[in-house]
Amino acid sequence: MSKSSISNSVIRRLPRYYRFLGELENNGYVRISSRELSEKMGLTASQIRQDFNCFGEFGQQGYGYNVSDLRIEIGKILGLDKQTPMILLGAGNLGKAIAAHIDFRNKGFDLIGAFDVNEGIIGKEIGDLKVRGIDELSTFCAENKPVAAILCVPMGAAEKLANTLIECGVKAFWNFTHYDLKVTHKGVAVENVHLGDSLTTLSYCLNNLNNSEK
Amino acid sequence: MSKSSISNSVIRRLPRYYRFLGELENNGYVRISSRELSEKMGLTASQIRQDFNCFGEFGQQGYGYNVSDLRIEIGKILGLDKQTPMILLGAGNLGKAIAAHIDFRNKGFDLIGAFDVNEGIIGKEIGDLKVRGIDELSTFCAENKPVAAILCVPMGAAEKLANTLIECGVKAFWNFTHYDLKVTHKGVAVENVHLGDSLTTLSYCLNNLNNSEK
DNA sequence: ATCAGTTTGTCAAGAATTAAACAAAGTATT
DNA sequence: AATACTTTGTTTAATTCTTGACAAACTGAT
Numbered sequence: 001m002s003k004s005s006i007s008n009s010v011i012r013r014l015p016r017y018y019r020f021l022g023e024l025e026n027n028g029y030v031r032i033s034s035r036e037l038s039e040k041m042g043l044t045a046s047q048i049r050q051d052f053n054c055f056g057e058f059g060q061q062g063y064g065y066n067v068s069d070l071r072i073e074i075g076k077i078l079g080l081d082k083q084t085p086m087i088l089l090g091a092g093n094l095g096k097a098i099a100a101h102i103d104f105r106n107k108g109f110d111l112i113g114a115f116d117v118n119e120g121i122i123g124k125e126i127g128d129l130k131v132r133g134i135d136e137l138s139t140f141c142a143e144n145k146p147v148a149a150i151l152c153v154p155m156g157a158a159e160k161l162a163n164t165l166i167e168c169g170v171k172a173f174w175n176f177t178h179y180d181l182k183v184t185h186k187g188v189a190v191e192n193v194h195l196g197d198s199l200t201t202l203s204y205c206l207n208n209l210n211n212s213e214k
Numbered sequence: 215m216s217k218s219s220i221s222n223s224v225i226r227r228l229p230r231y232y233r234f235l236g237e238l239e240n241n242g243y244v245r246i247s248s249r250e251l252s253e254k255m256g257l258t259a260s261q262i263r264q265d266f267n268c269f270g271e272f273g274q275q276g277y278g279y280n281v282s283d284l285r286i287e288i289g290k291i292l293g294l295d296k297q298t299p300m301i302l303l304g305a306g307n308l309g310k311a312i313a314a315h316i317d318f319r320n321k322g323f324d325l326i327g328a329f330d331v332n333e334g335i336i337g338k339e340i341g342d343l344k345v346r347g348i349d350e351l352s353t354f355c356a357e358n359k360p361v362a363a364i365l366c367v368p369m370g371a372a373e374k375l376a377n378t379l380i381e382c383g384v385k386a387f388w389n390f391t392h393y394d395l396k397v398t399h400k401g402v403a404v405e406n407v408h409l410g411d412s413l414t415t416l417s418y419c420l421n422n423l424n425n426s427e428k
Numbered sequence: 429a430t431c432a433g434t435t436t437g438t439c440a441a442g443a444a445t446t447a448a449a450c451a452a453a454g455t456a457t458t
Numbered sequence: 459a460a461t462a463c464t465t466t467g468t469t470t471a472a473t474t475c476t477t478g479a480c481a482a483a484c485t486g487a488t
Contacts, residue, residue: 009445011418015411019392033465042396045465046447053467061466062454078414079421097311098409107410108417148420172420174413178233182256189419191412195312196321198405199388200229200292203322205403206362206386207293208220223475247435259435260477267437275436276484 010051014078016041017051021071033064080108084172086148087113087140089161091121091131094176095152099126109148113140141168148172155179224265228292230255231265235285247278294322298386300362301327301354303375305335305345308390309366313340323362327354355382362386369393 020041024032034045034052041048052058052070055077059065075081086109088095095114104111114131116122122133132140140146149170151158158179165173172189175181183190234255238246248259248266255262266272266284269291273279289295300323302309309328318325328345330336336347346354354360363384365372372393379387386403389395397404 006422007445011415014418015408015414016394018414019411035465044447046449047445049466050446050468057467059466060454061452062456062464064465077418079417080414082417082421084417084420093311093314097307100307102409102413104413107413108421109413148416171423172416174416180230187423189416189423191416191419193409193412194229195316195407197229197233198407199316199318199321199323200232200294201225202362202386202388202403202405203293203296203298204225204228204291205405206298207296207322209385209401209403221475249435258477260479261475263436264438264476271437273436274484275482276434276486278435 006054010054013043013051014074017048018071018074018078018080021067021074024067025071029067031064032067034059036064078108080106082108083110084108084148085110085112085144085146086150086172086174087111087115087146087170088126088129088150088152089115089134089165090150090152090154091116091124091126092118092152095150096126098150098152098176099129112144112146115140137164138168141165141170145169148174151175151177151181153177220268224268227257227265228288231262232285232288232292232294235281235288238281239285243281245278246281248273250278292322294320296322297324298322298362299324299326299358299360300364300386300388301325301329301360301384302340302343302364302366303329303348303379304364304366304368305330305338305340306332306366309364310340312364312366312390313343326358326360329354351378352382355379355384359383362388365389365391365395367391 020037024040034048037043038045038048049059052065055073058070058073083105086104088099088111091099091114095116099111099114111127111129114126114129115134115137116131117134122131124131146168147170149165149172151161151173153161155178158175158177158181162173162175162181166185166188171187173181173191175190175192176195178194178196181190181192234251238254248262251257252259252262263273266279269287272284272287297319300318302313302325305313305328309330313325313328325341325343328340328343329348329351330345331348336345338345360382361384363379363386365375365387367375369392372389372391372395376387376395380399380402385401387395387405389404389406390409392408392410395404395406
């Protein structure tokens with residue numbers, strides 16, 4: 001209720017801070033200054049101090065920041081102390097790979113179900129989950145109350161499915177479809193991934209390498 | 215040599231413009247105004263006009279933009295008229311899924327090889343490619359001159375592998391590892407994806423939904 | 429051909445983001 | 459305990475990005 005209006009730029013940097021602090025901790029760092037962190041991360045020390053100050057005063061003059069404490073604080077800000085129940089929609093190549101590849105527990109989520117329409121996929125195992133038919137979706141949601149969903153379905157199915165899920169109480173979408181999911185409903189969070197756009201951007205950068213020098 | 219210093223914000227929007235223009239064309243649109251496009255994309259018309267103007271004058275007063283022509287122009291800007299040879303490093307779950315899921319040809323690339331260290335994976339098929347052992351990498355590069363690489367290897371292997379590939383002539387990296395690949399070498403393009411950070415951001419947004427209203 | 433309406437390209441104002449600067453408050457060593 | 463050094467939190471300045479405004483130029487209908 002307190003910390004409204006954190007800028008999007010700051011939010012986008014938070015996961016990276018969290019990641020670097022974890023690595024520092026693993027490498028035995030107990031404390032770190034904004035200057036040293038800025039060198040490791042390729043940012044300015046000023047920006048780091050200002051980012052952290054959006055959420056409170058975590059450092060100490062003359063000392064710097066306690067790595068472990070700061071990491072825990074940022075983890076709380078990111079909601080990583082929670083375990084939001086999440087389901088996967090679309091258990092094809094990509095959905096399966098994401099379910100297997102991501103460490104959900106350390107990202108604030110708990111993957112509790114997977115669904116597909118393809119008869120050839122239904123019943124198969126993904127990790128310790130069995131893929132369910134999409135017809136079981138509403139019953140499952142009523143019983144297990146998932147709050148987040150991964151969308152790995154074809155573009156055409158995305159919008160309708162998202163609306164169904166919202167009716168079932170889903171409040172967060174991690175969207176890998178080619179459909180730009182809009183945040184029309186209030187109180188719903190959307191993260192559009194768009195791997196294709198990412199690769200397209202790389203194409204631009206590659207083809208304009210020589211021009212980029214000022 | 216002409217169009218230096220296009221801002222990163224503009225570049226990040228280009229793939230989305232290209233995508234939307236493709237959909238418009240498929241839906242039979244011949245022309246579109248910045249105002250109408252802005253409504254569809256959720257941007258301001260002013261921003262769209264200024265973005266396009268970074269690259270030339272593609273519109274016509276009183277008429278708008280020709281959808282097909284504009285799409286082709288943006289495609290050229292993005293380098294999508296090329297077919298840059300690309301290889302995949304790490305053909306596990308994620309690598310396989312990406313290779314299968316992405317339409318490389320329409321993103322300016324051509325996937326010509328896949329490599330792994332795991333004996334259980336070497337020799338398997340990914341699409342029409344056979345996974346090669348990593349020991350074949352330098353020979354393959356010498357013969358086939360790949361210019362881009364997808365990194366889907368464990369974090370610990372990323373940096374060393376990237377340096378090897380740069381020596382082999384690779385100039386663009388699509389990096390899915392947890393390692394933040396830095397662009398130290400001049401003339402090398404890097405696109406770090408970091409799916410974990412994306413999910414972490416979603417966790418933040420979900421846990422701060424109520425606070426985000428001003 | 430003229431005229432009302434539309435839409436671009438561009439300039440200038442406004443916001444937002446990033447960087448620099450520095451006093452205040454700590455640390456560490458003598 | 460005193461002094462030199464370090465580093466934060468915060469203010470101020472610079473830069474970048476976005477939006478608003480409007481003349482110039484075109485369309486399309488009369």
